[in-house]
Amino acid sequence: MRFVIDQQVEDIELPENLKLNTFLQEFHSDCQDHKCDFGFYGFAFGQSPFPVPGVVCDALVRNSAKGAYAAVPGIPELRSAISRYNKHYFGMDVSPERIYVGPGTKEIIFNLLEILHGTVILPTPAWLGYLPQIRFLKKNFHMLSTRANKKIHPDDLKRLALRLHDRQKILILNNPNNPTGLVYGRQELEEIAAVCREQNIAVIADEIYAQTTFEYAQFVSMGRVYPEGTFVTNGLSKSHAAGGYRLGYVIFPQHAVDLKAQFKKILATEYTAVSTPIQHAAVAGFEPGREIGKYFETTRRIHQMMAEYTHRAFCSIEGVRATKPDGTFYLLADFNSFSGHLHRAGIHTSQKFSESLMVHPYHTAVVGGDSLVLERTDFSARIAYVDYDGGAVYARYIDSPPKTASERTEFVQKNAPRVVAGIKMIERFLADIKNGAPGQEILTAP
Numbered sequence: 531m532r533f534v535i536d537q538q539v540e541d542i543e544l545p546e547n548l549k550l551n552t553f554l555q556e557f558h559s560d561c562q563d564h565k566c567d568f569g570f571y572g573f574a575f576g577q578s579p580f581p582v583p584g585v586v587c588d589a590l591v592r593n594s595a596k597g598a599y600a601a602v603p604g605i606p607e608l609r610s611a612i613s614r615y616n617k618h619y620f621g622m623d624v625s626p627e628r629i630y631v632g633p634g635t636k637e638i639i640f641n642l643l644e645i646l647h648g649t650v651i652l653p654t655p656a657w658l659g660y661l662p663q664i665r666f667l668k669k670n671f672h673m674l675s676t677r678a679n680k681k682i683h684p685d686d687l688k689r690l691a692l693r694l695h696d697r698q699k700i701l702i703l704n705n706p707n708n709p710t711g712l713v714y715g716r717q718e719l720e721e722i723a724a725v726c727r728e729q730n731i732a733v734i735a736d737e738i739y740a741q742t743t744f745e746y747a748q749f750v751s752m753g754r755v756y757p758e759g760t761f762v763t764n765g766l767s768k769s770h771a772a773g774g775y776r777l778g779y780v781i782f783p784q785h786a787v788d789l790k791a792q793f794k795k796i797l798a799t800e801y802t803a804v805s806t807p808i809q810h811a812a813v814a815g816f817e818p819g820r821e822i823g824k825y826f827e828t829t830r831r832i833h834q835m836m837a838e839y840t841h842r843a844f845c846s847i848e849g850v851r852a853t854k855p856d857g858t859f860y861l862l863a864d865f866n867s868f869s870g871h872l873h874r875a876g877i878h879t880s881q882k883f884s885e886s887l888m889v890h891p892y893h894t895a896v897v898g899g900d901s902l903v904l905e906r907t908d909f910s911a912r913i914a915y916v917d918y919d920g921g922a923v924y925a926r927y928i929d930s931p932p933k934t935a936s937e938r939t940e941f942v943q944k945n946a947p948r949v950v951a952g953i954k955m956i957e958r959f960l961a962d963i964k965n966g967a968p969g970q971e972i973l974t975a976p
Contacts, residue, residue, distance in 0.1 A: 542666050570888060571952030572917040574895035576708060576860060578771035579920030580832075583825045586770060586815040593810035600803040602794050604631030604779070608809045608816070612779050615816040620740065620751045622762075628782045630793060631812075633804050635738050635763040635778035636663075639702075641800070642734055642761055642780065643667050645792050648698035651690060651731070653682050655862060655902040655910070657708045670696075673903065680710045680853055680862065684721040691729035699731040703752055706739040709902050709912035710862045711837065711855025713743055716750045723756035733760040738778070741769035741826050743857035744834040757784050768858075769826065770815050771920070777804055777812050832927055833859050836949065839942040840915040843953045847960065852913075859916050862902075865909040871963045872909060879906045892959045894952050918946035 603609065609626035616622040632638040640663045643650065650664050650671040664671045674690055677683055682703070691699055703722070706713045714722075726733055735752035743749040753762040765778030782790055797803075815822065837855040844852040849867040865872075865883070877883050880898035887894045899908035923945045932941045943950055 538666075538668075542662065570893040570895045571948055571955060572895055573911075573913045573915065573952055574897050575916075576912075576914045577773055577916065578768055578829070578859065579916045579918055580771040580829050580924055581921045582772045582775075583770055583815060583822055585819070585821055586766075586772065586775075586811050589814035590807055590811035593807045596806045596810060598806060600806045600809055602798045602803050604629065604804065605806070605809045605813075607813050611813045611816040614818060616751075616781065618818040620749070620754070622751055622753055622781070624753075624781050628784075628786075628790075629779055630782070630790070630797065631777065631779045631804050631809065632797065633776045633778070633801060634767065634773075635736060635765045635780075637776075637801075638763050638765075638778050638780045639663065639734060639736065640667075641793065641796050642763075643669060643700070644796055645789065646698070646700050646732060648696040648700050648732070649694050651687070651694075651699055651701045652903065653702070653704075655680070655709055655899070655904050655912075656702070657704055657736075658897065658901045658903075660702055661903055680707075680712055681714065681718065682722055684725045687722060687731075688725045688729065691725065691731060697730065699729065701726065701731050701733045702736065703733050704736040705752065706737075706743055706749075706857035708739065708858055709860050709897070710853040711858045711860045712853055713749065713856035715748065716755065719750060719752055719755045723752070723759075726756055726759055731759070732783075735760050735762045737762055737764050738768050739858045740764060742830055742833055742859065744830060744837070745856070746830060749857070753781055759783055766812060766815055771829070772815070775808050775811070777808050828924060828927060831931070832923060833857075835932070835938045835942055836915045836918075836946060837861065839939060839946075840913060840949065840953065843950075844913070847957050849960070859914055861913050861915070863896075863911050863913050865911065865960065868960055868963060869907075869909055871966075874966065875963055877963075880904070880908055880910070881906065883909050884911065887956065887959055892955050894955050894959070896956075915946075915949050917948040917952065 606626065608631060609629045612629050613624050613626045616624050632641065636659055643663060644667060650669050651674050652660055652664065652671055653674045653676055672690060672694065674682065674686060725731065733752055733756060737751060740749055740751065751762055752760045760783055762781040763778060766775050767773040836859065841852055841854050841861055844850050844863050851864040853862045855861050872883065877886055880900045884896055884898035887896060896911040896913060899910040900906045902910070902912055904910060926945060932938045
């Protein structure tokens with residue numbers, strides 16, 4: 531029997547992160563140099579390297595026997611814990627009834643895009659997961675290019691909104707931002723919110739990196755600035771290093787009673803409810819307490835040290851520019867000043883640039899510009915500076931936290947040698963490109 535695939539699925543491309551993963555797996559098993567047994571320097575994958583907090587792991591074990599279906603919006607204990615979490619950490623007084631739980635923020639954002647009518651406004655550069663969802667749902671969308679500072683400018687947002695004739699528009703606002711590591715301040719959010727009110731723009735505020743904001747007291751949720759029009763999403767993946775738990779949540783805007791009913795219908799139809807033991811484990815993760823607070827503070831400080839070192843190292847390479855992260859564990863590196871040299875080496879797209887960095891002897895994985903919804907010819911790349919043993923680094927930091935700038939640099943060099951070596955390898959690649967003598971395999975990279 532010959533099975534026929536629905537055309538809608540045929541038209542969808544494999545998400546860029548899975549494409550990259552497939553390429554890396556194939557390359558790792560088939561390096562052209564027979565003497566090579568090295569994998570790659572991993573700047574491509576955005577996963578926190580730290581262990582899941584002990585209180586969460588213990589709660590999962592205690593609740594592993596709970597096999598009954600949970601309520602569709604989430605168990606009451608979890609929705610109440612998330613309410614307290616948001617009040618304690620983000621100053622948001624949100625009733626549990628406004629909170630719905632789902633299997634990760636990725637799925638929740640997909641569900642929100644399903645129920646919300648209107649054209650999607652997607653600022654670029656962007657996380658590589660948004661565009662495939664928008665296309666899968668066949669939503670109308672427009673890119674909103676950011677300026678040199680890589681942030682949304684309210685004037686640009688207003689000009690774009692005025693061109694759109696939908697009764698409602700949908701802005702995806704990722705703050706702190708993946709891939710730049712930048713964080714929007716209160717005034718910036720207020721200026722964006724003013725345009726959203728005037729132009730009837732609903733906001734999906736993806737705040738999954740909120741706890742990683744280095745100067746944590748400066749983080750402001752869009753849910754506080756524009757509560758009547760913002761859907762705030764967050765979860766366990768980044769703050770709790772628990773991406774594999776697949777648990778996220780959304781806070782609905784004030785007075786969105788009808789929307790919640792529609793959302794519940796979608797959740798019940800698509801996946802019934804999030805795993806019950808995982809929900810009970812998440813209660814422990816979202817309950818404010820000394821242990822979890824120490825975990826957030828420690829991981830935040832380590833991320834900041836890695837960010838400072840990585841930013842400084844890239845900016846010391848002649849011709850390279852990089853965003854200076856205020857949070858997350860990413861920065862955006864700009865290699866466009868090398869475009870002439872890259873073209874002469876037969877590298878004309880960001881995809882080819884990423885692939886060329888992977889070949890022997892460079893073995894370095896990054897996420898290229900086209901995966902970040904930039905032009906295919908934009909030689910920018912996201913750098914995730916998390917290629918180190920998070921458990922060991924966490925323990926060493928607790929034992930002896932560095933206090934001075936030189937101690938922080940020494941800590942990174944000692945505890946994240948692959949990050950240090952990977953940056954040097956990118957510098958070597960660029961020098962080879964500039965000198966017209968790159969590794970021979972570049973021209974034959976897949």
